[in-house]
Amino acid sequence: MALGTGHVGINVTDLDRSRRFYLEVLGLELLGESTEDGRRFAFLGNPDVSSEVFLDRLAITLWEQSTGTFSTHAPGLHHLAFHVDSVSDVERVRDRVQSLGVELLHGGEIVPHSTEFDSGGIFFLDPDGTRLEVCAPAGVATERAVTGAAPSCGFFG
Structure with missing residues (x-):
């Protein structure tokens, strides 16, 4: 199966x-x-x-069916990632997010997932604070990884 x-x-x-x-x-x-x-x-x-x-x-x-805001400190969903084909697609989404006045996390940088993989994406919050990611499978410079070889999308504060 x-x-x-x-x-x-x-x-x-x-x-x-x-x-x-x-x-x-x-x-x-x-x-x-x-x-x-x-x-x-x-x-x-x-x-x-x-x-x-x-x-x-x-x-x-x-x-x-909820009240309050999303908590990154409670068990459950950590973030929701959407995959696109390329870094240029991530950039297009970033431009749309910015044009709609949505705050981008990490200064809107395309953050590499780790020093080991050249995948990466942008991060932002939905209206209730749920962390979202739009990422590409390759083409992101790895030297800007925020957590070394560990998945950066998992260890943002």
């Missing part, structure tokens, strides 16, 4: 705000939603997936 990553469910405090963020910043599309009071959610998908199978296209489900 081959196991692959499916969609990710994220609890949010304000569905309208979070839906707008993920659609605008990451270029996802709205696949479906519920506006029923107490059962609000949104299915967001990747517009570049050509499959007609709903679960192939589903990337994120936003569930409006």
